[in-house]
Amino acid sequence: MSALTGAQVLVEQLKLHGVDKIYGVPGESYLSVLDALVDAPELDFITCRQESGAAMMAEAYGKLTGKPGICMVTRGPGATNASAGVHVAFQDSTPMILFIGQVARDMMDREAFQEIDYRRMFGQMAKWVAQIDDADRMDEYIARAYQVAVSGRPGPVVLALPEDMLSGPAKAPAKLSRYKVSTSAPAPQDMADLSEALKQAEKPLIIVGGGGWSKTCQSLLEEFAARENVPVTVSFRCQDYVNNDLDVYGGHVGIGIDPNLAKSIGESDLLLVIGARLGEMTTNGYEVLKPPKLDQKLIHIYPQAEELGRVYQPDLGIVSTSEAFLQALLTQEGLNADKRAGWCAAVRQNYVKFSQPVSQIGDVQMCDVITHLRAEMPDNTVLTNGAGNYSIWGHRFFGYRGYGTQLAPTSGSMGYGLPAAVAAASIDAERPVVCLAGDGCFMMTCQEFSTAVQAGLKLIVIVVNNSMYGTIRMHQEKRFAHRVSGTALKNPDFAAMATAMGGLGLRVEKNDQFADALAQAKSFDGVSLIEIIVDNQVITPNLTLADLRNN
Numbered sequence: 001m002s003a004l005t006g007a008q009v010l011v012e013q014l015k016l017h018g019v020d021k022i023y024g025v026p027g028e029s030y031l032s033v034l035d036a037l038v039d040a041p042e043l044d045f046i047t048c049r050q051e052s053g054a055a056m057m058a059e060a061y062g063k064l065t066g067k068p069g070i071c072m073v074t075r076g077p078g079a080t081n082a083s084a085g086v087h088v089a090f091q092d093s094t095p096m097i098l099f100i101g102q103v104a105r106d107m108m109d110r111e112a113f114q115e116i117d118y119r120r121m122f123g124q125m126a127k128w129v130a131q132i133d134d135a136d137r138m139d140e141y142i143a144r145a146y147q148v149a150v151s152g153r154p155g156p157v158v159l160a161l162p163e164d165m166l167s168g169p170a171k172a173p174a175k176l177s178r179y180k181v182s183t184s185a186p187a188p189q190d191m192a193d194l195s196e197a198l199k200q201a202e203k204p205l206i207i208v209g210g211g212g213w214s215k216t217c218q219s220l221l222e223e224f225a226a227r228e229n230v231p232v233t234v235s236f237r238c239q240d241y242v243n244n245d246l247d248v249y250g251g252h253v254g255i256g257i258d259p260n261l262a263k264s265i266g267e268s269d270l271l272l273v274i275g276a277r278l279g280e281m282t283t284n285g286y287e288v289l290k291p292p293k294l295d296q297k298l299i300h301i302y303p304q305a306e307e308l309g310r311v312y313q314p315d316l317g318i319v320s321t322s323e324a325f326l327q328a329l330l331t332q333e334g335l336n337a338d339k340r341a342g343w344c345a346a347v348r349q350n351y352v353k354f355s356q357p358v359s360q361i362g363d364v365q366m367c368d369v370i371t372h373l374r375a376e377m378p379d380n381t382v383l384t385n386g387a388g389n390y391s392i393w394g395h396r397f398f399g400y401r402g403y404g405t406q407l408a409p410t411s412g413s414m415g416y417g418l419p420a421a422v423a424a425a426s427i428d429a430e431r432p433v434v435c436l437a438g439d440g441c442f443m444m445t446c447q448e449f450s451t452a453v454q455a456g457l458k459l460i461v462i463v464v465n466n467s468m469y470g471t472i473r474m475h476q477e478k479r480f481a482h483r484v485s486g487t488a489l490k491n492p493d494f495a496a497m498a499t500a501m502g503g504l505g506l507r508v509e510k511n512d513q514f515a516d517a518l519a520q521a522k523s524f525d526g527v528s529l530i531e532i533i534v535d536n537q538v539i540t541p542n543l544t545l546a547d548l549r550n551n
Contacts, residue, residue, distance in 0.1 A: 006135030007032035007166040009173050010099075011040050013142040017178050019043055019070055021426060023057040025050065027074020029101025029114075032166040046426055046455055048419075049447035051078045055085020056419035056445070057426075059094050059156075060384070060407050064427055066181075066214060068095040068149040068157070075101050075160075076114025083125070084413060089156035090125045091411035093211030093277075095149040096156040098126075104164040105133060122158045131160040135170035146179035152304040154211040184303060185324035191332060193316055194272075194299055198228070198335045201270035201297075203343045207253055208242065209235025209276030209410075212303060212322050218403045220326035221274070222246060229340035230272070231347035233261065236281035237395070240406035244399045250347040251354065253288070254281050256392055256540070260350035262288050270297045275322045277302070278312055281410060286311075301325045355397060361544065362535030363510050366393040366464065369532065372515055373434065373462075374398050376522070381432040382407060382424040386416040388438035389471045390464040392540055415444025418461060422448055425457040432522075433459040439491050440469045446497070452527045453502040460521045461529040463494045466536040474539045477548040498529035508532045 004012075010033060014022075022045045026034055037045055048054035051073045058069030069089075073082045079100045089096040103112040122129045128148045132141045145157040186194075198204060206225065218241060225232045225248040232242050236254035243249065251261045265271070265288055276282055278300075283289045291311045300314040301322070308317035318325065357367035370393050383398060384407040385391040391408065400406050407420040421435035442463045452459060473487040495505030504524045506517040508531065521528035537544045 004170050004172060005032055005036070005166065006138055006168055006170045007036040009135060009138040009170045010142065010161070010166070011036040011043065013139055013173060014043060014070065015040060016176065017142065017146050018067065021046060021061060022070045022072055023048055023054040023061070023423070024072035025054055025074070025078060027078050027101050029074045029103070029163050030072060030099070030161060030166060032163075033072065033099075033161070044426075046451065048451050050445065051081035052084040052415065053419040053422075053445045053448040053451065055082040055098060056088060056413070056416050057423040058096050058098070059085050059089040059092070060420035060423035061427065062089065062094040062096045062154075063092070063407055064404050064424060066095070066212075068097045068146060069423070070097055070099070072099045073101070074114075075103060076116055079116060079118065079121070083122070084415070086122060086156045086158065087125050088409045088411045088413050088416060092409060093154050094156070095154040095211070097145050097149055098156060098158045100158065100160045101166075102131065102160040102162045105162045106164070118158055118160045125156070126158045127155040129158040131162065133162060133165060135165050135168055138170060139173035139176055143176055143179065147182070150179065151182045153302070153307065183321045183324050184319050186301070186318045186320045186328050190316065190318045191328050194318070194329075195332045195335065197270055197297060197299060197316070198332070202339055203268045204230050204270040204272060204340065205250070205265060205268040205347070206230055206232045206272045206274065207235060207276055207282070208232065208274045208322075209238040209282065210302070210322075212275060213238070213241055213403060214323060215403045217322050217326055218242060220323070220330055222248070224326065224330050228335050228337045229344040231344045235276040235410075236279075237406065237408040237410045238276070239395065240400040240403050243401050245401060247348050248344060249351060251351040252395060255284055256396075257284055257288060258350060258354040260354065261347070264347050264350065265289065268296050270299065273298065273300045274325060275302065277307060281412070355399070357397060358541050360535075360538045360541065362538055364508060364514070364532055364534050365511055366390075366534060366538075367397055367541060368511055369462075369514050370394055370397040373518065376518060377432055377434065379405075381405060381434060382421070383434050383436060384408065384417045384420040384424065385436045386438070386441040386444070387412045387414045387471070388441045389474060389539055390438040390441070391436065394436045396541065414441045417441060418445050418448050421459045421461065422452045422455070422457065425452065425459045426455060429458065435459065435461045437461060437463050438470060439463060439465040439467065439494070440489060442494070443491075449498060449503060449527060449529070450501045457527060458525060459527055460518075461498070461527070463529060463531045464534055465491060465494065465531055466534050466538070467491055468536055470539060473545070474543075474548065477545055481549045494529060494531040498527070503527040503529055506530045
């Protein structure tokens with residue numbers, strides 16, 4: 001007979017599947033797991049301050065590594081807090097597994113203390129939700145959770161763990177192997193049809209995005225695009241999928257799109273969409289690309305068949321993972337690259353023009369801040385952000401050069417930037433990490449600053465302080481000019497707050513102060529925060545509140 005508990009089997013299965021980090025907030029509902037982790041020091045449990053931050057860290061881990069990020073929380077309020085990160089993982093197609101401590105089995109269906117039916121709660125925002133009632137099946141459930149999280153369109157899995165199941169006996173697990181990512185590849189006829197379409201196309205355009213990307217995918221795509229003179233664009237907040245410095249890179253297809261890029265999309269005669277869903281953000285509210293049928297030819301490559309034709313009917317739909325498709329694509333030759341050289345150069349020229357810094361009112365110019373940041377930070381720097389108009393400056397002017405250097409929620413979740421930065425710094429202590437946050441965005445998860453300090457991490461946080469929820473204020477002024485309601489913020493002294501939490505706090509009120517502040521932050525062996533005071537009339541690089549009101 002086995003002398004193991006359910007919790008011990010869980011920990012052993014996590015070790016089997018290659019877990020090295022667990023992000024969580026402790027709770028009495030899974031004390032047995034916390035106890036089992038004492039005997040597994042190779043599993044680094046990073047103690048977070050709130051479950052939404054922990055779940056977002058796990059999601060960011062999944063984005064950076066391609067492996068499911070692991071989050072552990074307690075029942076009820078712990079699970080509801082963590083739902084924010086699960087939603088990010090679902091909309092961003094990120095592999096993740098959330099473990100929730102659950103009430104004991106003999107208390108269920110009585111509305112016991114903090115009891116929730118997680119199948120109902122998470123059913124629409126996870127790929128699979130289950131409860132492990134039998135500890136003897138722990139190995140089976142964990143293996144399936146990993147397989148579901150990484151297969152097809154990657155995404156989150158939620159497993160509830162009854163407290164008495166974890167502390168009770170369990171048989172020794174089966175001798176399973178570590179999970180393997182299932183792949184799909186295009187059929188030969190699909191590639192023949194695609195090649196013919198590319199031979200005929202004079203203005204083709206590639207849009208890449210979605211989950212399952214890698215450095216290998218980046219390398220394959222860049223080689224093909226350069227060889228065939230096909231401009232490459234990226235979907236919302238997937239700017240690190242392609243080196244932005246390359247002549248084939250044409251920009252960011254999303255909200256706040258360059259009007260000239262939107263025009264180029266309209267003029268294209270073939271859209272090759274690889275891995276992206278063509279959702280609301282990427283299509284700018286379904287306006288840049290109008291469903292259900294496009295004027296130009298659409299070839300859509302996606303790892304899950306159900307997505308093909310879901311909104312836009314493709315002329316050719318190919319079920320394939322991105323890497324397998326790109327490997328097949330690179331073997332296609334004789335695609336008439338010469339006739340597209342001018343088209344590719346024109347798309348690139350528009351991107352370069354749109355990326356030039358612009359001046360705005362105020363003592364601090366965010367364009368100058370981002371330009372200096374790009375110049376001073378290494379190419380492998382991870383830049384994170386949450387949601388808000390402040391992120392426009394990073395997206396438009398930073399310039400990403402390699403996969404895994406951008407962590408940003410395509411779901412538009414506020415508060416994501418700081419937890420993502422904590423995750424990135426915890427994965428690789430030698431890699432520079434910078435979090436770009438707005439004042440409202442930072443305050444959503446600011447407590448995770450202490451998590452970073454406690455974990456002994458090094459990262460830089462830049463808080464853009466305009467004393468308001470800027471994005472909502474922008475829409476408010478567009479629809480209800482001069483009628484301000486609910487969008488003003490009375491903020492703390494963020495620099496002092498950072499110092500109080502054990503970090504370095506700095507404040508920038510003038511343009512020429514940022515260079516020195518960044519130098520201090522870079523040399524500080526810990527967590528630093530630079531608070532930047534910006535003119536709250538500035539809403540975007542090209543708009544002020546006065547502009548909105550006058551329109």
